[in-house]
Amino acid sequence: MAMWILGTLLEVVVLVGIYRTGVLRRYLFLSLYTLSSVAISIGRFRVLFHYGGVTSAEYRYFYFYSDALLTIALYFAVISLFFQVFEQMRVERYLRFAAVLLLAGTAWFSYAIVSQSSGRMLTHFAFELSQNLYFVGLALTYVLWGAIVKLRETRTQLIQIVLSLGIYFSAYAATYALANLAPGIYPYARFLLSAFGCLLPLSWAYAFWRVPVNARLVPARLLEVAQ
Amino acid sequence: MTIALMAVVILAASLAALLQFFGIYCRSLIASSVAQPLSPEIQEVTGITSGAAGPEDFPRVVQLLRLCPDFSNDRQQLSAIRIYFLLVKSARWTLASLLPDVRSWAETQLAQCAYFAAVALDHRVSSSRNALAAQTHDSR
Numbered sequence A: 001m002a003m004w005i006l007g008t009l010l011e012v013v014v015l016v017g018i019y020r021t022g023v024l025r026r027y028l029f030l031s032l033y034t035l036s037s038v039a040i041s042i043g044r045f046r047v048l049f050h051y052g053g054v055t056s057a058e059y060r061y062f063y064f065y066s067d068a069l070l071t072i073a074l075y076f077a078v079i080s081l082f083f084q085v086f087e088q089m090r091v092e093r094y095l096r097f098a099a100v101l102l103l104a105g106t107a108w109f110s111y112a113i114v115s116q117s118s119g120r121m122l123t124h125f126a127f128e129l130s131q132n133l134y135f136v137g138l139a140l141t142y143v144l145w146g147a148i149v150k151l152r153e154t155r156t157q158l159i160q161i162v163l164s165l166g167i168y169f170s171a172y173a174a175t176y177a178l179a180n181l182a183p184g185i186y187p188y189a190r191f192l193l194s195a196f197g198c199l200l201p202l203s204w205a206y207a208f209w210r211v212p213v214n215a216r217l218v219p220a221r222l223l224e225v226a227q
Numbered sequence B: 001m002t003i004a005l006m007a008v009v010i011l012a013a014s015l016a017a018l019l020q021f022f023g024i025y026c027r028s029l030i031a032s033s034v035a036q037p038l039s040p041e042i043q044e045v046t047g048i049t050s051g052a053a054g055p056e057d058f059p060r061v062v063q064l065l066r067l068c069p070d071f072s073n074d075r076q077q078l079s080a081i082r083i084y085f086l087l088v089k090s091a092r093w094t095l096a097s098l099l100p101d102v103r104s105w106a107e108t109q110l111a112q113c114a115y116f117a118a119v120a121l122d123h124r125v126s127s128s129r130n131a132l133a134a135q136t137h138d139s140r
Helices: A002-020 A028-051 A057-085 A092-114 A121-150 A156-181 A183-209 A219-226 B002-034 B040-046 B057-067 B075-095 B100-139
Strands: none
Touching (some): A002 A028, A002 A183, A028 A183, A057 A092, A057 A156, A121 B002, A156 A183
16 A cells, blocks of 8 residues: 555656656656556545455456556557657658557457456456556567667667666566466565556656756767667 | 466566666666766775776675765665666676676676766765755754
């Protein structure tokens, strides 16, 4: 619970940091994701106290559906970072098309896998979609990092945001996959998820509050970091 | 069966990516500190001159950091670098005998971790000094 509250407070800190440094337009989708995460956390608190405990069916439904929505929001935030890295190449139209196609493909793939098992299909679909989207997000972040290195993108703030996203996506995808393999460990995995949930806003808070907007890494250092 | 197979593939790939992204993230934190010079008094206290830290300096500098009040809120970055230091150190112990290149790479990384910690110590000392000066000014 403490971790959860801490994560929500850190998200508020991130939002204030984005607003304070005047990069709201540049990181609009990131801000929207953070804002929806704060709103969903408040919603989860309400459902938790209204329906009594994390084991209640209402809370579980709310948790998994809202998580699937949040993952989609984060997916679009990652795509918006692609726009920033590729902004000089004028490929927004293709990127937008590819993003929608990839999202639809992931949803279809998750449905195809889940439809093989009949029980509680909709809930399982939300879980499977989240796991697969975290993994797709991880793959996209990997590609984004490759593009950053290849195009010598040296904005320190952007680099730290992308790398923390990579850590977050891989940690979440691994935890979801582990919980999928052994459902018995899910109660423990929930603690891990809360801890990872704090790490992303913590590193973003650092990036927005401590790293100057125009700070850049020396290109040689960027290559050294990537190796 | 398909769900389990997918989960195994995702788990393995995600853990490998987690390790790699964590390493790159830590190196990006280190890279932003490498260019920062150390103040003469930190050089004297730690025995590290600018750009010339050794792997063995890290534990000593971390102990000094524990003694210094944290006004600069760098705990998260330091924790990440400490985990990175332990990972690289264990890579040096396990892989260095098989791959000689790993040893020199690990030595460089460990030394850079020590330099990062020394820069953090420098920031903490100057933040503490500023906080003390502000307190003295307020009490007058």
